[in-house]
Amino acid sequence: MPVWLELVVRVVGVVAAFLVLPLVVGQAEHKVMAHMQGRLGPMYAGGFHGWAQLIADGVKFVQKEDVTPREADRAVFRLAPVVALVPYLLALLVIPLGPNDLVGQPLDIGLFFVLAVVGVGVVAVLMSAWASANKYSLLGGLRGAAQLLGYELPLVLAAASVAMAAGTLSLPGIVEAWRPWWLLWQAPAMLVFFVAGLAEIRRPPFDMPVADSELVFGYMTEYTGLRFAFFLLAEYVGIVVIAALTTVLFLGGWQGPFGDAYLGWLWTLIKVFLVSFVIIWLRVSYPRLREDQLQRLCWLVLVPVALGQLVLTAGVRLAIA
Amino acid sequence: MTTADVLMLALGAVAVGAGALVVTTRHLVRAGLYLVVSLGAVAGIFLVLTAELVAWVQLLIYVGAVVVLLLFAVMLTRAPIGAADDLDRPGWPATLVGGGTGLGLAVLLVDAYRWSTVELPEPGTAERLGTEIFGSWVLPFEVLSVLLLSALVGAIAVSVRIPGRRR
Amino acid sequence: MSERTGLPGEGLAKGLAVTLRTMTRRAHTQQYPDVAPELPPRSRGVIALLEENCTVCMLCARECPDWCIYIDSHKEEVAMPGAARPRQRNVLDRFDIDFSLCMYCGICVEVCPFDALYWSPEFEYAEYDIRDLLHDKTRLGQWVATVPPPPAHDPNGEPSKEEATAARKAAAPATAGQRGAGPEVRIRRPARRPPAGPGSAGNPEASGGREST
Numbered sequence: 001m002p003v004w005l006e007l008v009v010r011v012v013g014v015v016a017a018f019l020v021l022p023l024v025v026g027q028a029e030h031k032v033m034a035h036m037q038g039r040l041g042p043m044y045a046g047g048f049h050g051w052a053q054l055i056a057d058g059v060k061f062v063q064k065e066d067v068t069p070r071e072a073d074r075a076v077f078r079l080a081p082v083v084a085l086v087p088y089l090l091a092l093l094v095i096p097l098g099p100n101d102l103v104g105q106p107l108d109i110g111l112f113f114v115l116a117v118v119g120v121g122v123v124a125v126l127m128s129a130w131a132s133a134n135k136y137s138l139l140g141g142l143r144g145a146a147q148l149l150g151y152e153l154p155l156v157l158a159a160a161s162v163a164m165a166a167g168t169l170s171l172p173g174i175v176e177a178w179r180p181w182w183l184l185w186q187a188p189a190m191l192v193f194f195v196a197g198l199a200e201i202r203r204p205p206f207d208m209p210v211a212d213s214e215l216v217f218g219y220m221t222e223y224t225g226l227r228f229a230f231f232l233l234a235e236y237v238g239i240v241v242i243a244a245l246t247t248v249l250f251l252g253g254w255q256g257p258f259g260d261a262y263l264g265w266l267w268t269l270i271k272v273f274l275v276s277f278v279i280i281w282l283r284v285s286y287p288r289l290r291e292d293q294l295q296r297l298c299w300l301v302l303v304p305v306a307l308g309q310l311v312l313t314a315g316v317r318l319a320i321a
Numbered sequence: 322m323t324t325a326d327v328l329m330l331a332l333g334a335v336a337v338g339a340g341a342l343v344v345t346t347r348h349l350v351r352a353g354l355y356l357v358v359s360l361g362a363v364a365g366i367f368l369v370l371t372a373e374l375v376a377w378v379q380l381l382i383y384v385g386a387v388v389v390l391l392l393f394a395v396m397l398t399r400a401p402i403g404a405a406d407d408l409d410r411p412g413w414p415a416t417l418v419g420g421g422t423g424l425g426l427a428v429l430l431v432d433a434y435r436w437s438t439v440e441l442p443e444p445g446t447a448e449r450l451g452t453e454i455f456g457s458w459v460l461p462f463e464v465l466s467v468l469l470l471s472a473l474v475g476a477i478a479v480s481v482r483i484p485g486r487r488r
Numbered sequence: 489m490s491e492r493t494g495l496p497g498e499g500l501a502k503g504l505a506v507t508l509r510t511m512t513r514r515a516h517t518q519q520y521p522d523v524a525p526e527l528p529p530r531s532r533g534v535i536a537l538l539e540e541n542c543t544v545c546m547l548c549a550r551e552c553p554d555w556c557i558y559i560d561s562h563k564e565e566v567a568m569p570g571a572a573r574p575r576q577r578n579v580l581d582r583f584d585i586d587f588s589l590c591m592y593c594g595i596c597v598e599v600c601p602f603d604a605l606y607w608s609p610e611f612e613y614a615e616y617d618i619r620d621l622l623h624d625k626t627r628l629g630q631w632v633a634t635v636p637p638p639p640a641h642d643p644n645g646e647p648s649k650e651e652a653t654a655a656r657k658a659a660a661p662a663t664a665g666q667r668g669a670g671p672e673v674r675i676r677r678p679a680r681r682p683p684a685g686p687g688s689a690g691n692p693e694a695s696g697g698r699e700s701t
Binding site: 073076107108109112113115116117119120122123126127129130131138141142145146148149152156169 | 348350351354357373374377378380381384385386388389390392393396397447
């Protein structure tokens with residue numbers, strides 16, 4: 001296969017995943033949330049159990065007027081949704097789906113790349129918050145910045161623990177080094193990573209920056225139409241990215257009960273959807289944290305646990321080696 | 322001129338241009354956003370120079386954390402949307418100091434290397450960087466960590482509130 | 489959670505269990521436009537008019553709290569062969585209920601002495617123009633077909649007034665001396681039509697019809 005063709009195939013694959021997986025997760029959220037609340041959820045769009053609801057939503061968003069507030073900083077305001085979306089697209093590029101380079105772009109230090117790129121998403125929050133010229137947006141943005149800055153630390157520390165255990169920063173390398181018993185001794189890191197990841201993508205119960213009952217819609221208050229759809233899409237891609245990272249780092253990625261070599265992609269997808277289900281489940285079950293509880297959880301629980309896990313991992317590594 | 326050269330020059334231009342905008346723009350928050358562009362371009366230069374890890378660390382630490390902290394602080398003040406008219410910065414001394422330092426460094430580097438070419442080293446993977454840091458550069462590394470530790474302790478000492486003592 | 493005993497995180501697990509359990513059960517949603525809702529027989533959907541029973545007594549129009557019933561009528565003379573003089577009869581010209589005003593209190597149905605008004609559970613009569621919510625007597629008459637039969641009497645409830653009176657009348661000849669029970673009933677519910685009495689409610693047109701206007 002010539003190089004350019006391979007490149008095209010990989011890029012098309014990643015873009016397809018970028019467009020399809022969030023829709024699947026979003027639809028699953030609609031239905032799962034509805035049934036957890038004793039409802040049916042969308043039933044009409046597309047005929048069978050409303051499967052085309054999100055596509056219809058997309059069409060609706062495209063038709064809506066694109067409003068930019070008069071007082072807003074136009075350039076920054078318009079750029080923010082793109083800045084929110086692109087990091088997740090880049091992150092999807094390096095997450096392995098299966099063995100033998102079944103990945104958008106194999107990268108030697110993929111873990112660092114993903115963490116760095118996901119961290120850039122904060123800038124989009126601040127940009128949209130400030131440029132909207134709206135006090136609710138600004139409040140949401142400040143909350144978002146404080147939250148994302150804080151939770152980046154446990155996220156990176158937990159990821160560092162598993163990287164230390166695997167002895168590599170490459171995501172496929174980590175999956176290859178993973179053994180089932182890691183589920184046990186990396187469990188605290190997994191919990192910390194998952195919770196911090198939830199906070200990073202601002203999902204309930206960590207959605208203080210958008211808290212619709214307090215701040216209208218936080219930093220997204222002034223957005224309409226396609227730009228708002230971009231933010232929503234970013235949220236769902238964020239779920240996919242965090243679920244995929246949790247899968248790859250802590251749940252063994254493509255390692256399944258049998259046939260890893262040719263069924264690996266299936267195991268990865270199943271695990272990603274299971275973790276996504278848990279993310280949706282948490283959203284339905286728990287109320288939003290208060291701002292001070294949020295910071296308390298981060299600095300007094302997650303960071304110490306992550307540091308303890310680092311010490312444990314280092315100890316076990318030294319004992320084995 | 323290879324592709325790497327072109328990329329290098331373009332990224333350098335972006336970095337310098339965005340840096341100039343940071344200090345000349347009258348939009349306070351936009352200055353911070355230009356800083357994001359500038360630091361991102363520097364990360365790109367690291368990439369071109371095959372220092373992958375350094376590039377991503379640059380992105381993670383500077384774009385993801387430092388600039389965000391900076392923007393956070395600026396937004397907590399009364400930063401107006403649009404141009405701020407009451408910015409009073411002494412422009413000339415800053416230009417002199419900044420431009421002088423930049424020119425001096427540029428002259429020094431150009432004079433030192435002239436047209437000599439250096440082979441790009443092996444890609445700066447995490448492993449190589451680790452060997453370097455914990456091999457030949459272990460002393461500065463440790464000194465830096467002591468410095469950071471003292472900064473942390475200092476921050477706690479400044480901010481801690483002891484019950485009973487006034488303040 | 490601090491003051492409760494138990495494992496740490498017990499509340500969190502309980503919350504998750506509740507939502508998961510709900511998910512495995514059937515949803516409560518009624519898929520209304522596709523599946524007709526099962527309404528109880530006494531649902532207050534729309535008011536039906538059985539025109540033949542109406543004597544233009546105007547009780548409903550007068551009791552209506554928001555005056556949404558409009559009634560017009562005229563008198564006709566009916567010459568009965570063999571009668572000493574022609575009788576007068578009220579003929580209903582107009583009976584409109586404005587459902588844009590109606591608050592579905594049901595007082596008109598309650599007060600109607602001759603069972604001319606009924607509740608029907610039909611509720612799908614929304615209109616694009618508010619003026620179309622004024623239902624005239626033909627429209628109100630069409631709703632009669634949708635009136636369900638009255639629900640069966642509650643086996644544990646007290647017997648209906650008709651049944652009680654009939655039973656008492658049946659027992660009356662045997663115990664002629666104990667007439668005291670009769671007035672007691674009347675005191676409990678002062679009758680609007682003293683001569684008719686509760687016993688004659690079954691055939692209203694015969695006795696009460698001409699007196700009420």
